Amino acid sequence: MNPTCRVPARVRWHLLAFLIALVCPLAAIAAPVTYAFSSGAATVTLTAGTATVGTVVMQMDGVFVTFDAALPSLVDFSFTSAASGAIALTTPYGGYDEIQVLSSALSPAIGYANLITSDLGGGNFFVAVGPVQSSGVFSAHDSTGTLGDIVALAFSFTNTNPLVADLSLANGTLELSGITLAVLPPAIGELEPLVIKADVSWTGAGPIPEPSSVVLGLAGALVVGFAIRRPR
Numbered sequence: 001m002n003p004t005c006r007v008p009a010r011v012r013w014h015l016l017a018f019l020i021a022l023v024c025p026l027a028a029i030a031a032p033v034t035y036a037f038s039s040g041a042a043t044v045t046l047t048a049g050t051a052t053v054g055t056v057v058m059q060m061d062g063v064f065v066t067f068d069a070a071l072p073s074l075v076d077f078s079f080t081s082a083a084s085g086a087i088a089l090t091t092p093y094g095g096y097d098e099i100q101v102l103s104s105a106l107s108p109a110i111g112y113a114n115l116i117t118s119d120l121g122g123g124n125f126f127v128a129v130g131p132v133q134s135s136g137v138f139s140a141h142d143s144t145g146t147l148g149d150i151v152a153l154a155f156s157f158t159n160t161n162p163l164v165a166d167l168s169l170a171n172g173t174l175e176l177s178g179i180t181l182a183v184l185p186p187a188i189g190e191l192e193p194l195v196i197k198a199d200v201s202w203t204g205a206g207p208i209p210e211p212s213s214v215v216l217g218l219a220g221a222l223v224v225g226f227a228i229r230r231p232r
Helices: 009-030 211-229
Strands: 033-048 051-068 073-081 087-093 096-121 124-141 150-159 163-168 173-184 194-208
Touching (some): 033 173
Antiparallel strands (some): 033 051, 051 087, 087 096, 096 124, 124 150
16 A cells, blocks of 8 residues: 655645635735825816806815726725805806805716726826716805805706816826716706806725635735644
């Protein structure tokens, strides 16, 4: 009878630790990665027809992006803003001369898909996605006191125009151009709707570890630690 070749237990532990260490980064590469951004700002523009009636820069207070660099594909996202400063209108609209965006949010709408995706190299990507759902609350002020203020009016809008994004994983930045936050019906005495648009930029992107990656990492650390401490 041929003798059985047995691999020493210590060698088996080291091989297992090596395999887990190898699988962890491969798993991370294969799966979409969710990124959180530390800060952001949006330039909000209000237009009525071809006329720009107001603009303001507002801070973004929450954003995450799930991106699959292998495809590439913008899988999911969620953007929210803090309240803007008061937007003094250069031309009163519907009798109101000041508008404030109290809150806004942007997320994928029903039927969402990646329409155009391009890997520009060096961790830089261009994507166009849609449709996108925007919602929020705004207020309006009449300094003459004739109409009375609109304290809080909610809006919700499905934007069928593509959302265009430039994402740099290398620099940790994300830029979105021409986002339509809302199209409000023409106010009394106005012929054109009030359109609220935004150009947004975020910085400081950092990946959020997936639970499976954390588990694999902990398992690898435990196996390596046990193999090192195991008596010879």
